[in-house]
Amino acid sequence: MYYAHLRGTHREAGFRWGSLLLKHKNILTGHIPFDITAERMEYAMACEPVYRRYYPEILEEIQGLSEGQQCDGQILKTVLFSMYAIPPFSCCSCFAVSDGENALLGRNSDFLTELEKLNMNVIYRLSDGAYAFTGNTTAFVEMEDGVNEHGLAAGLTTVAPFVRRPGFNAGLLLRYLLEKCRSVPEAVAALNSIPHCLPADPHHGRCLRLHRRRRVPPRPRGDRPHHERDAAEQPNLFRLRHQQIPPPAHDLPSTFQT
Numbered sequence: 021m022y023y024a025h026l027r028g029t030h031r032e033a034g035f036r037w038g039s040l041l042l043k044h045k046n047i048l049t050g051h052i053p054f055d056i057t058a059e060r061m062e063y064a065m066a067c068e069p070v071y072r073r074y075y076p077e078i079l080e081e082i083q084g085l086s087e088g089q090q091c092d093g094q095i096l097k098t099v100l101f102s103m104y105a106i107p108p109f110s111c112c113s114c115f116a117v118s119d120g121e122n123a124l125l126g127r128n129s130d131f132l133t134e135l136e137k138l139n140m141n142v143i144y145r146l147s148d149g150a151y152a153f154t155g156n157t158t159a160f161v162e163m164e165d166g167v168n169e170h171g172l173a174a175g176l177t178t179v180a181p182f183v184r185r186p187g188f189n190a191g192l193l194l195r196y197l198l199e200k201c202r203s204v205p206e207a208v209a210a211l212n213s214i215p216h217c218l219p220a221d222p223h224h225g226r227c228l229r230l231h232r233r234r235r236v237p238p239r240p241r242g243d244r245p246h247h248e249r250d251a252a253e254q255p256n257l258f259r260l261r262h263q264q265i266p267p268p269a270h271d272l273p274s275t276f277q278t
């Protein structure tokens with residue numbers, strides 16, 4: 021696993037990381053764990069205007085990364101924009117426990133094990149309008165879990181899309197929330213305002229569901245509404261989960277201490 025502490029603008033951070041990898045003869049385009057197909061390239065090109073409108077900083081970081089790696093930036097965009105939208109399979113688990121005062125967020129990472137040697141724990145302290153955060157990833161720019169300077173924590177579980185449209189995929193959506201949001205209510209508002217690649221499907225429930233947990237005794241599944249509290253009462257720890265059927269609720273901590 022790599023450990024990185026990245027500062028400066030998004031573009032500067034991308035260039036620094038790409039340059040460091042190149043210096044150690046790690047070429048990202050040489051570790052792509054799936055074929056770069058016409059479908060993936062077309063999908064990535066369709067997504068780019070969405071990122072340009074809502075998250076231009078991430079395009080700057082990918083540009084800096086490609087410059088540092090001396091590689092084709094469009095290949096990196098194809099990998100990143102399609103990875104969770106057209107996944108080869110679904111893996112990963114995420115959990116949280118609390119004793120009432122402290123909380124622990126944990127996960128496994130068994131998605132695309134071909135990238136194991138490129139796994140990264142990173143601290144971002146960027147200077148162009150992003151909250152500082154620490155996170156873990158197998159996909160360099162995207163994040164699979166993390167916690168930001170305001171105590172907002174998020175993690176991915178199973179990713180299995182049933183429908184797909186141009187928009188934020190799970191890994192880049194999670195990073196966006198860590199950079200832009202201070203609390204679960206802000207994250208909910210962001211999820212409702214930006215396009216993501218998995219729209220609501222009336223036949224399968226919501227393909228992208230934000231889980232907000234409480235420490236309360238569980239009730240039978242059929243009796244549980246999806247939103248039981250006002251937003252201000254919701255905890256700062258949540259999971260992004262793509263799935264077919266809304267899951268039952270479980271107890272999670274009210275806050276994640278950083």
